[in-house]
Amino acid sequence: MKTTLKDIAEATGYSISTVSRVLNGSGKIGSKAQKKILICAERLNYPISKINRPFSADTHKQVALVITGHHVGEFYASYFHGFNLAAIENDVQLFMLSLHKPKKELKHILCDLTKQNFQAIVLFAPELSRDQYEELNKALPPLFPVISNGLIENPIFSTIIFDGYSGGHLAASHFEKRDYEKVGVIKGPFQKAEARFRYNGFRDYVIQSESMEFVWESDGDFSYEAGVKAFENFENAKVKPRAVFACNDVMGHAFMITAQKHGYSIPDDIALIGFDGLPMNEQKHPTVTSIETDFKKLGSTTISELIEKIKNPSPQRGMLSMVPVTLRVRDSS
Secondary structure, three states, X not given: OOOOHHHHHHHHOOOHHHHHHHHHOOOOOOHHHHHHHHHHHHHOOOXXXXXXXXXXXXXXXXXXEEEEOOOOOHHHHHHHHHHHHHHHHOOEEEEEEEEOOHHHHXXXXXXXXXOOOOOEEEEEOOOOOHHHHHHHHHHOOOOOOEEEOOOOOOOOOEXXXXXXXXXXXXXXXXXXXXXXXXXXXXXXXOOOHHHHHHHHHHHHXXXXXXXXXXXXXXXOOOOHHHHHHHHHHHHHOOOOOOXXXXXXXXXXXXXXXXXXXXXXXXXXXXXXXEEXXXXXXXXXXXXXXXXXXXXXXXXXXXXHHHHHHHHOOOOOOOOEEEEOXXXXXXXXX
């Protein structure tokens, strides 16, 4: 039986006129009422795909890429470059915005962007907690397309990220094939789910291996200084690993350079694998094995999903999609 406005009104407790105004995109209705009515309409299979669509599907799409915690370095340069290539291929105008004080600025700026000519937002804010994502979701219009590239457990927004867990598995598998028995890891910041995924993927594989032993780990925060500190911890370790997986390339490079300064040969004394696939891996001696992340693929996957959301708006669902990673073997391992 076809769902009517009366059905939605009875289910939500709002009047038929309020339901009608929300579903027609007219009138000033509070965000709480909008969200409740739209979610109910979707649950009752009311045709909401054409509701509140401010742009035609043929309109030249404008997407805001909002970054928080931006730092100078190859990671962000590679991230920006990949998204820019994907935007060009998909005929999307991409506007990049970097915020240094997300707790103060983010909610206000995102809400402001939804009132401008932007049709969608890509959000890369890996330092936000789930409570902060929930607060953002409550503040934004219910059907406005948002995709996150920052991983949290049980996501609020649709989230597209690299498969860090499989990347850790790939690194450990490579060490096993090279017959490295004692292995260790330089961890990323454990408040970030992505860092935990990479670490857990590596450690889980090693623990299940009959030929390898997990003997060492060092805390890190993805910074160069953390890689230097990791080597100091390595030097002081009673049992030293023969092979080290660094949970990002920056820490891996710092560890390698510091080790070389202290007379270690890579990979003869210590084998090394990084994560991110940054251009620096080809520019060092020896060249560095790394888990390769295709930033253009990340951008294309994200933009394709946003275009679908623009064509068929719906309330936020915290779906998690993983972009595959690969192992690029070089001299360091």
